[in-house]
Amino acid sequence: MRIDALDIRRYGPLRPRRLDLSAGREGVHVVYGGNEWGKSLSLQALEHALFAIPKSFDGFSSADLAQVELSLTLRRSVPEGTSRLAFVRRRTSVVSAESGDPIEERQIQSSLGGITAETFRQMYGLSAERIREGGRLLQNSKGDIAARSEEHTSELQSRVDISYAVF
Numbered sequence: 634m635r636i637d638a639l640d641i642r643r644y645g646p647l648r649p650r651r652l653d654l655s656a657g658r659e660g661v662h663v664v665y666g667g668n669e670w671g672k673s674l675s676l677q678a679l680e681h682a683l684f685a686i687p688k689s690f691d692g693f694s695s696a697d698l699a700q701v702e703l704s705l706t707l708r709r710s711v712p713e714g715t716s717r718l719a720f721v722r723r724r725t726s727v728v729s730a731e732s733g734d735p736i737e738e739r740q741i742q743s744s745l746g747g748i749t750a751e752t753f754r755q756m757y758g759l760s761a762e763r764i765r766e767g768g769r770l771l772q773n774s775k776g777d778i779a780a781r782s783e784e785h786t787s788e789l790q791s792r793v794d795i796s797y798a799v800f
Contacts, residue, residue, distance in 0.1 A: 634746050636662075636679070637717075640704035644678045645697050647671050655706075678703055683741070684750040686724045699724050706730070707744045718744045 637655040641647050652675065654662050664672050681687070682703035690698060706719040718740065719730035727736045748756075 634707055634709045634744060634748070637706040637708050638704075639675070639679050639682060641675065641678050642702040642704060642721075643700045644681075644703060645674065645693055645701075647674055647678065650675075679705075680750065680753055682722050683745065683753065685738070686722065704730055707741075709744055709746065716744065 635654075637653075639652045639654070641650050641652075643649070650671075652664070664675065666672055677690075681701070682705040686698060686701050686703075688698070689695070702721060702723050704719070704721045706717065708715055708717050710716075718736075720736050720741065721728050721730050727738065727741065728734060729736055
C-alpha cells in the first residue's frame with residue numbers, strides 16, 4: 634500500500650492542507666517542521682482517515698469531531714496492475730472522492746493489506762510521545778540499542794526512498 638495524498642479539509646485546529654506523498658518510489662516519508670506546526674495532529678488525522686474517526690478524542694469536542702473531513706488517496710499493486718482508492722472520511726460516512734458514492738470499510742481495509750490501527754501506530758506513526766518513549770528506552774539501554782541500530786543504518790538507507798513534507 635502507498636499513501637499518495639492526505640487532504641486535511643477540517644480537523645480541529647489545523648488549517649486546510651494537502652500532504653502530497655506521490656513523488657518517488659515507495660518508501661519512508663518524513664514530515665518535519667517547528668514546534669506546534671501540526672505534525673503530530675496530521676499523523677492523527679492520517680490514522681483517523683485510514684481507520685475511522687472516534688466517537689471521542691482528547692482535545693476534540695463532539696462538535697469538532699462532527700466537523701472532521703479528511704480525504705485520502707491510496708495506491709497498491711495488484712496482479713492486474715495498480716489499484717487506486719480515493720475517499721473522503723467524515724465522522725459518520727465514507728464516500729468516494731470522485732463520485733460521492735458510499736464506500737464500505739472493507740474496501741479501505743482491503744487496500745491496507747491487513748494493516749490494523751494498532752499496527753499502524755506501532756510501525757508507521759512516530760509521534761512526539763513515541764519519540765520520548767524511545768529516548769527513555771535508549772537512555773536505559775546504556776548504549777546497547779544504539780550500537781545495534783548503527784549496524785542496520787546502511788542497509789536501511791539502501792532499501793528506503795525518503796521523501797519530505799515541510800510544514
